[in-house]
Amino acid sequence: MNEQTSLLPREGGGLVPGSASSPEAPASAGARDSFNVQWPGLVNADGSRWHYLDTAATAQKPQVVIDAMARAMGADYATVHRGVYARSANMTLAYEAARRKVAGLIGGQEGEVVFTRGATEAINLIAQTWGVQNLKAGDRILLSQLEHHANIVPWQMLRDRTGVEIDICPLTDDGRIDLDAAERMLTPAHKLVAFAHISNVLGSLLDAERAVALAHGVGALILLDGCQAVPRVSVDVKALDCDFYVFSAHKLYGPTGIGALWARADILDAMPPWQGGGAMIDRVTFGTTTFAPAPQRFEAGTPAIVEAIAFGAAVDFVAGIGLNAIHAHESALVAKARDALRTTNSVRLFGPEDSAGIVSFAMEGVHPHDLGTILDEEGVAIRAGHHCAQPLMEHLGVPATARASFGIYNDESDIAALVRGIERTKRIFG
Template sequence: MNAEAPVTRDHRADFSGLAPGWSYLDSAATAQKPAAVIDAVARAYGEEYATVHRGVYARSATMTERYEAARARAARFIGAGSADEIVFVRGATEGINLVAASWGGANLKPGDRIVLSALEHHSNIVPWQLIAERTGAAIDVVPLTPAQGIDIDALESMLDERHRIVALNHVSNVTGAVADIPRAARAAHAVGAKLLVDGCQAAPRLPVDVDALGADFYVFSGHKLYGPTGIGVLWARGEILAEMPPYQGGGSMIETVTFEQSTYAPPPARFEAGTPHIVGAVGLHAAMDYVAGIGLDWIDAHERALAAETRDALRGINSLTLYGPEDGSGIVSFTMEGVHPHDIATILDEEQVAIRAGHHCCQPLMMTLDVPATARASFGIYSGAADVEKLVKGLERVQRIFG
């Protein structure tokens, strides 16, 4: 069933990186940046620049206010109860590593079990493998549904008191499947486990309310949310953060330091060692304002409609196999019989269509799907029907070339 198309709006003019005639269908990898973000970053690196939390001069104080305003904006963006529950990190990858090393290092022990799904990005697999090796914990994997989403029925049946944490993506970066996170949270909490959610693909395209989701940890990256690279957000419930030991040591995260002993600042400062990515936080603030101004409900409907239109069009190419659920969010992955995805992407590039090809940092999922790689088209605020048309025409050319 096709998603209902939202009222048409054209935001392409806001994005100077989109050359005329170029169809950018790789937003799941990284989103283009609107003028509002570029301008905010330029000002922050220019006439507004100063350090934060240290200087007593006026510009430093002003920049500190802007940095902390970005933290408060991030809290509102995902429905967090307090800005003190927001930790700025380099991206979702660092956020998950922080939780695995800090919370996992303090709470996991031999015999404990960690639950992941077959749909996870490497960033939500490798950190758990590292902490499992350190602590003696073990990893269980939730299988996929026939529609290639996370099988929550299987999750419920496999959980028991040995499981300490469940770590799942909110939206798959390969299939576009949207996980039933509230149900996963209830299942995890029923056995005393925590739930971490990788929200990298959800935050740019779905309204997120961490309290309604029931998550204990939520992470997302700024660059997928139309913001700068090198900045992201880790949210955790305040009582959990308060019990977690530091992840890194250095300036900003301390209360006192002597050669005999150091004491640490309360969260979130405890987890932000060193000079932070000040300008990244300012740019992320601008990105969240931009996205909120358009409306995440509209973005969700817009991208789902484009994904449904793409699926309908690609079904007319007999040699294509589509992956993921029919009602997936803004991401369409596919393979073409006898053609490697890298060749598909190369020919599409000649047609001025940019897609992603490869394993998408999901090698275990590729093994489950029994393919070496897929081609992936992913949509953004600036995408439209013309992009879908160019993609389909480009794929028809691929088919002609390879017979």
């Protein structure tokens, strides 16, 4: 992965390659035009900039990803894995090249990556294949209090089917998964630990190395939900020594409808197929069917060809900037946003000071949905609600939070617009 590109945040452009200008320097007309071309989704109809602060939900797409998707759907389009004609062969090469890119992004091998519809499907796949095959009544799963519903509900469904028990690890005072508590809770009865690598609400980064060691120390496997981590920090699944890792393309500046499940090759090879159909078979008769090896065994039917190729383009885009630069850029914006919000005595901040790319907060006397509506009138987009983490909301003692989340394209002008909108909200609600 290329971490060498010189990138500095500057007003009007987020991260820009090769810039020596000060972050405080106003963007030139040329820089604004370049930004508008690169990020068409961030330009309003009147040419003004949309202050998009909802990247944790889904990232805006750079033009290079849009172009890759358009080419794959248009001039290059053909099916994969089946056709003997040249374009089909070329499309198959592009599709499998995307798998290699996705695997390489997280330090894995292409045979260890299964394309899914997203992280949610990836977790369900694990629960309904590995989980059904390996877990039984009396076994235990350890989750945490901050998990996304996608890392809760599939395990509850498995519990109802198999009788496995679920334990919940508490959080530290600043909103991190309490690994000291996890160490006390884990027993040989635990067969799986499933934690978010970065919380989608609090932005808290898990000490993944320690979490893996604790799980393996009692003989459990560990699944990491990397949806918020992969777009923000460097991930090396082999160095982490985790067993399962899942993430979605659309949070990585790629398309919706596709994601990835990485698992150790020996685990994938032992997992039964989840869905049946074309592409995942070796030989079919009316008497019996034999299945293709992993990862094809888990990709029944015609795959998301166009989305996979765009996924690969998004990986190239992020790798060209460098995740170290992305993390530094977002960390600086988080620090500035927390400082700015802290000066408003009606605002309560959640999560650790060094949260990764995400700032959740509540405004006294104002429901987050009302705040989100007023901010939208000011050209600012935030997330307002429970963020698919209702158990965490209960823990925080609030029905919902407002969440500002940052990406490559954000800069200090977005924070200033957010603060202006909050000040207007204060005036409205008196």
